[in-house]
Amino acid sequence: MVQAKPTSASRTHLTDMILPGDSNYHGNVFGGHVLALVDKVGSICARKHSGCEVVTASIDSFDFLAPIKLGEAIHIDGFIASTGRTSMEIYIKVMGEDLYTSTRYLTGECYLTFVALDEEGKPTNVPAILPETEEEKWHFERAGERKAYRNERRKAKYHHPEKLEQQQ
Template sequence: MEGKKASESKTVLTDLVLPPDTNYHGTIFGGNVMAYIDKVASIVAMRHSRAMVVTASSDSLDFIAPIKTGEAICLEGFITYTRNTSMEVFVKVEAEDLLKGERRLTATSYLTFVALDGDGKPKTVPPVIPETEEEKWHWEGAAERFQQRSKRREVRKERQKKDTQ
């Protein structure tokens, strides 16, 4: 299967943070940020695979700074790594002060998606071709992140076995 450039799946979303989106601190609800991240990452994975996808893992979400009422939330996502049927997606979240034109990093996340065929079974995806320094940096660390996810999954399975005995 021919590879696809990471830039082909890149997805950008910007929205205005309004009072109903925020908590009593005047900052966006973390759950709202999570929903935006999952939505952007889903689009990235569907663009790369040209298939329906399901979220298999959200192995990291690091909140770095809050986003305040009246600021824009800006998300950018792209494919960082692929295996046979799965795709790792990186999403970066920034806040933008629309009056000053200043942006700051507020969150980062890695998610894994599995592509599905018409019967809902896992489907092979094209390999990703990283081009930029940022894309290459994420690609180079992906195998280690995959190993960490696999180990975490095994530990949970073992714990589940013990809990049901």
């Protein structure tokens, strides 16, 4: 059996500056650029926790709450919120920062699910997570609700009765 790991062992932080190539004609960061960085941070968390290769299985909805402007900093924090047998749910928080005033503001948050892979590319077991802070415990305790919601969403999206009838 794989020994459980503390959340701090895989916590990841990325800071970058929004440059002209990262922004649209409004001077705001491209949403796709933010999502690519979110996926990268999630992947790093998952690899650190599992000790093996990982693939993204899902990204829960991401609401852009505020734009990050050209020349501002983007901060992305991630940690393992919960684990399954072969999967890891990662909580990601994205903050913007005005570098002149040091004012930080929430721009979005989401959960990603990654699956750990063995040397043959097959799903493999991952360690359980040991939440340490109050924030980590809060996310950990609500993992079952999020998993049930994701399962219902997938079921509704991909298993419509009329689609099943058409396939038969």
